[in-house]
Amino acid sequence: MDIERFVSDTVCRSVEALYGPLEGEPLQIQKTRREFEGDFTLVVFPLLRRSRKGPEATATEIGSCVVAENPQFKGFNVVKGFLNLSLDERFWGERFMEIAADADYGRARPTGRTVMIEYSSPNTNKPLHLGHIRNNLLGVSVARILEANGHRVIKANLVNDRGIHICKSMLAWQRYGNGETPASSGMKGDHLVGKYYVAFDKQYKEEIRGLVAAGRSEEEAKREAPIMRDAQEMLRRWEARDPEVYALWERMNGWVYAGFDVTYKALGVEFDRTYYESQTYLLGKSLVEEGLRKGVFYRRDDNSVWIDLTADGLDEKLLLRGDGTSVYMTQDLGTAFRRFEENRLDDMIYVVGNEQNYHFQVLKLILKKLGYGEWSDHITHLSYGMVELPDGKMKSREGTVVDADDLIAAMVTTAREMSEGLGKLDDCTSQEAAEVARMVGMGALKYFILKVDPKKTMLFDPRESIDFNGNTGPFIQYTHARIRSILRKAHEAGIAYEQAPYVRFVPEETALVKTLAEYPAAVKAAGENFAPSIVGAYAYELAKQFNAYYHDHAILREEDQAVRAMRLRLASEVARVIRSATGLLGIEMPERM
Structure with missing residues (x-):
């Protein structure tokens, strides 16, 4: 489902029921800002000439109509001339099932356009x-x-x-x-x-x-x-x-x-x-x-x-x-x-x-x-x-550039040293450790460069890029590896979760599904703006959000088997979307760290 279109069409029907046909006039609907309660926000000021009422009264009238006629909406609140609408948890549960069932989630249908990029x-x-x-x-x-x-x-x-x-x-x-x-x-x-x-x-x-x-x-x-x-x-x-x-x-x-x-x-x-x-x-x-x-x-x-x-x-x-x-x-x-x-x-x-x-x-x-x-x-x-670089620009003729091969080797070496120091390679064989160090070093390099808006001049700091706690590639990679570890343990324990049905979400789970639902829009925006930084920011936000959820909610230790299976399936989908998003950046995801 195209959630934004669904919300727009639903609100449009309510507005037209109250004030007559819009005659093609678009509604101003956007995602609700994080500091306010709600999922989508309608800007009501352009509708005041139709309602002949004040902003708050108009927003309240539209919100009441939307909630009364559409069970997918659980409520609304009004902040001056802005109507914040909240979708029901079951609505998000259905969206999660759609996401999990879509093998090509995040990928658009063929457009027929041929693009060359040099x-x-x-x-x-x-x-x-x-x-x-x-x-x-x-x-x-x-x-x-x-x-x-x-x-x-x-x-x-x-x-x-x-x-x-x-x-x-x-x-x-x-x-x-x-x-x-x-x-x-x-x-x-x-x-x-x-x-x-x-x-x-x-x-x-x-x-x-x-x-x-x-x-x-x-x-x-x-x-x-x-x-x-x-x-x-x-x-x-x-x-x-x-x-x-x-x-x-x-x-x-x-x-x-x-x-x-x-x-x-x-x-x-x-x-x-x-x-x-x-x-x-x-x-x-x-x-x-x-x-x-x-x-x-x-x-x-x-x-x-x-x-x-x-x-x-x-x-x-x-x-x-x-x-x-x-x-x-x-x-x-x-x-x-x-x-x-x-x-x-x-x-x-x-x-x-x-x-x-x-x-x-x-x-x-x-x-x-x-x-x-x-x-x-x-x-x-x-x-x-x-x-x-911290000490200025590079000059090829003078031999003062940062050589690509030297930098790649240094990133992998530093990744291995830092990973070993934090104990993240303790369960790996020597061959696995070398491969993880390569993935982490290259992931750190790619994410650090691509998370910056292309139009901006950037200052490159190799050591800062390899940090398992900040807005870095290794942080996202470690989150993915953590989820994969949870899922391996579930398989080893004989816990099936792949077809787990929806069980009522807690608010943090609903929030994760909302973020998962934003992935196609992030990919679309990145394509329209030629900006991998948009996908990078999305992957980081999803990883950060999952880590906070994991800290506060048991997954494998959950006693309710239906809830445990649903949480494992949710974790699996988070890992899949992280892997898909970082794949667009050319970043590989280790299975274990």
């Missing part, structure tokens, strides 16, 4: 870092939430495998690598390539300092530094398919891909499609040529191609450099065109940091000017804030 989008010149972790976790979670909302979702990765930044690592390895490989060094391939990206930047800065000391301005020094000019020449040779440069590019990218795969597996991140900029930038160039023919773009004296967006309140944007090499916008145009053509998308979502807000504003506008407005209108930039 996340990760790494550069092949460095390993993944903490910022990439937020991107990947946000992307895969939003994908799962959209799937739960009934959409067909295509999870896509666009690998930034070409460009000047790639040539920097290649050139530095060529000069300083002495043939070093992942096999010879024992380093993951993405780490090895990242090492030479940092080496390039170190040499580049030294050359800039030397040129500035010789009298050049800083801008002149940046342009004239020999190593940068050599990197630009390597990019031109790559776009010309120079065999030597191309072979080196393929070799080093292969190292990086192997390294990325290890990190993705540890994060539980997967993709349905992988696009490579090296395969789409030429299509982007053809779109630029199309734009030149249409007069959308123009060519400057240095042969570079631009678009003038000043009339749209923006600025002029470069599409092709004077030497014919492409820029990010060129390849993004090509990639967008290819995706919409190949997949017949209804929506395209880009998970990219908020420093690229302007870029996507320009991308959508250029597509529209090229005549692809039906696509640009369905592009969404899921913009998220940066991840910062």
Whole structure:
């Protein structure tokens, strides 16, 4: 049952019985705020012109009619112009039985819409870092939430495998690598390539300092530094398919891909499609040529191609450099065109940091000017804030990032140390303890990142994320494991509960069912707002609520067998919904802790 619709329809009938047809005018009904008694609240102020009475009298009249005509409502109270309606315990008991009988509870019916969501989008010149972790976790979670909302979702990765930044690592390895490989060094391939990206930047800065000391301005020094000019020449040779440069590019990218795969597996991140900029930038160039023919773009004296967006309140944007090499916008145009053509998308979502807000504003506008407005209108930039550390921002070129692999390993190690210290692994075998530590460490990381609204910049504190008592992943995981332990003991004692009928709830049990009933709405809201934080907040609230209930009410020790069976079934459903909700965040639930 759609509870909100049921309440709305019921109240509507009473209002119309009292004051005549509403003629499509919507009623303002919302969930009752926690500090007031009731389940749903009707705002009566818009109805005063119909009732011709004061707010309290109108609310009382409507509440009396609703309760008298509908046994599902046990009572009401009035707070000024707000009518708070309370549903009967038996109503919630029936809803609980519906929830327990629904194997797909929380999942919507298919909508027929196809949505592609792009996340990760790494550069092949460095390993993944903490910022990439937020991107990947946000992307895969939003994908799962959209799937739960009934959409067909295509999870896509666009690998930034070409460009000047790639040539920097290649050139530095060529000069300083002495043939070093992942096999010879024992380093993951993405780490090895990242090492030479940092080496390039170190040499580049030294050359800039030397040129500035010789009298050049800083801008002149940046342009004239020999190593940068050599990197630009390597990019031109790559776009010309120079065999030597191309072979080196393929070799080093292969190292990086192997390294990325290890990190993705540890994060539980997967993709349905992988696009490579090296395969789409030429299509982007053809779109630029199309734009030149249409007069959308123009060519400057240095042969570079631009678009003038000043009339749209923006600025002029470069599409092709004077030497014919492409820029990010060129390849993004090509990639967008290819995706919409190949997949017949209804929506395209880009998970990219908020420093690229302007870029996507320009991308959508250029597509529209090229005549692809039906696509640009369905592009969404899921913009998220940066991840910062207590001592400031990360810088890849300087090698001061928080490496993703190091962080994952540290989270698992810390989870094991803290779990062992609290005695939560005492009943586990060594293999089970290692698996629980992995689940807890990764659960802590994922929940800490995803519980924050995507739009907000966040401060990451690894140790704070592993706390078994706060608003954390481990707290939710421990609650789930506690319930699973109760259910195992019930099975061992031969207590059947799976088909237990409804037995009158105590208020705390009714409150738990009400929270269970809110799960589909939480999933829907998370999908509409691209906000896994909504699902995270829901899972935490349900876990916290169950822990308070468990503290005050016996389950296995309950003497009334019917009540005991019903409580076990309620606990089982709480565990199921916790597992479903956290699954949308990519968090695994241990069976024991």
